[in-house]
Amino acid sequence: KPSEIAVEMPTAPTTPESCSPVDSDSDEMECMESAPAIPVPSKHIHFSPLVSVVLIPCLNEYKEANLLPVLFWSMRDLKLFRTELLQNLQKFLVKMPAGTDKKTALRVMLAEEIEQA
Numbered sequence: 001k002p003s004e005i006a007v008e009m010p011t012a013p014t015t016p017e018s019c020s021p022v023d024s025d026s027d028e029m030e031c032m033e034s035a036p037a038i039p040v041p042s043k044h045i046h047f048s049p050l051v052s053v054v055l056i057p058c059l060n061e062y063k064e065a066n067l068l069p070v071l072f073w074s075m076r077d078l079k080l081f082r083t084e085l086l087q088n089l090q091k092f093l094v095k096m097p098a099g100t101d102k103k104t105a106l107r108v109m110l111a112e113e114i115e116q117a
């Protein structure tokens with residue numbers, strides 16, 4: 001069911017809150033003119049009575065199902081990635097102009113890798 005929008009027309013206040021005394025010795029009141037009424041949309045929200053619940057397994061359940069090696073990199077994998085990256089960086093540094101720091105070379109190397117993908 002789509003949302004419904006109702007328009008309410010507020011009335012301009014003319015209560016004593018919008019009035020103030022002319023001076024401290026007088027009972028005379030001066031009221032400010034209020035701006036013309038502007039339509040203000042009021043929003044109505046409807047919720048569906050259907051609910052979908054997804055249970056997220058805890059770490060122990062992943063371990064019991066032997067899913068950790070499938071879902072996460074091992075320390076061995078991470079060390080291998082690091083070693084490969086450092087070897088590729090050394091090879092790339094040889095191609096870079098003399099004096100190029102490792103951080104700049106790494107940025108250029110990774111940018112080229114992304115462009116090739």
